[in-house]
Amino acid sequence: MSLSEDLAEQLLNAIIDGTYLPDAALPPEAELAEQASVSRLTVREAVKHLRAQNVVRVVRGRGTYVNPPDRWTALEPVVRAASRSSHTALSERLIEARRLIENGATELAAVRRSEADLAELREHLATMREAADTADTELFVQADIDFHATVMRATGNLFVPLLFEPFGPLLTEGRRETSAIPQIRVNAIAHHEVVLAALESGDPEKARRAMDAHMNQTANDLRTHVIKDQSA
Numbered sequence: 001m002s003l004s005e006d007l008a009e010q011l012l013n014a015i016i017d018g019t020y021l022p023d024a025a026l027p028p029e030a031e032l033a034e035q036a037s038v039s040r041l042t043v044r045e046a047v048k049h050l051r052a053q054n055v056v057r058v059v060r061g062r063g064t065y066v067n068p069p070d071r072w073t074a075l076e077p078v079v080r081a082a083s084r085s086s087h088t089a090l091s092e093r094l095i096e097a098r099r100l101i102e103n104g105a106t107e108l109a110a111v112r113r114s115e116a117d118l119a120e121l122r123e124h125l126a127t128m129r130e131a132a133d134t135a136d137t138e139l140f141v142q143a144d145i146d147f148h149a150t151v152m153r154a155t156g157n158l159f160v161p162l163l164f165e166p167f168g169p170l171l172t173e174g175r176r177e178t179s180a181i182p183q184i185r186v187n188a189i190a191h192h193e194v195v196l197a198a199l200e201s202g203d204p205e206k207a208r209r210a211m212d213a214h215m216n217q218t219a220n221d222l223r224t225h226v227i228k229d230q231s232a
Contacts, residue, residue: 004045007036011046012055015066016081022068026056053077079166091174091222094167099215101163102148103208109154110199110207117154121147121196128192132185140185141175147192151211154199177226184221191217 001009011032014020026032026047033040047064050056053074058064069081082090109117124147131140145168152161164171178184191214198210 002045003038003042004049007032007038007042007046008049010036011050012077012080015055016077016084020066022066024066025062026064026066028063075166079170083170090170091226092219094170094174095215095219095222097167098164098218099212101160102151102215103211105152105155105160106195106199106211107204107208108157108160109151110202110204112156113154113199113202117150118196118200120150121154121199124150125189125192125196128185128189132182132189135182137176137180140179141172144175144179144188144192145171151195151199178218178221181221181225184225187217187221188214 011026020026027035029040029043032043036043047056047058051058054067054072055077056064056066069078072078082093124143127143128140128147131143149161152164179188195207195210195214198207
């Protein structure tokens with residue numbers, strides 16, 4: 001990592017941590033250079049990197065200002081910023097994002113999936129059942145994630161699996177919380193069975209509906225078994 005990339009990372013961390021709030025100005029170039037013990041050219045390159053992601057904006061004659069995260073155009077910084085928000089709000093937003101992507105991906109996978117894809121899905125589902133029987137949350141979470149990752153790959157579109165890569169750690173953390181609850185494991189297995197059956201049928205509309213129902217189940221389980229219990 002170059003000096004400018006390292007400084008850009010430091011500034012991004014400070015923005016995410018709240019040291020520099022949205023619409024607040026960053027310190028002047030000379031001050032940042034002194035603080036980081038780098039040249040002003042390095043500072044300019046670091047700011048240029050953040051500008052390319054729309055994390056900051058430069059107002060001519062006034063300075064460099066922080067943009068709110070909803071204006072950022074790079075996924076990785078957005079995910080990092082979102083992880084600092086309340087866990088409940090983050091989980092709900094992740095489900096919304098998953099619904100937008102996974103419903104369409106499952107529809108496409110129904111048409112393009114191979115027999116090898118289906119065999120892999122059956123294996124992941126079997127592992128989920130085994131993990132549920134033994135109350136092995138970690139194994140259940142991994143099998144659940146692997147099932148959905150296989151559906152993404154079964155689309156035959158190289159771009160689709162990449163859409164979820166930055167969400168990996170957040171999805172794992174959220175699933176650990178929900179999958180520790182026995183009833184949620186039961187519900188998840190039932191819906192994964194329906195998704196698999198739809199993919200086996202090769203009916204794209206049926207597959208989309210099955211995944212959408214799974215997303216509804218995930219959201220309902222979150223509200224019923226996690227959010228409600230936390231507020232009780």
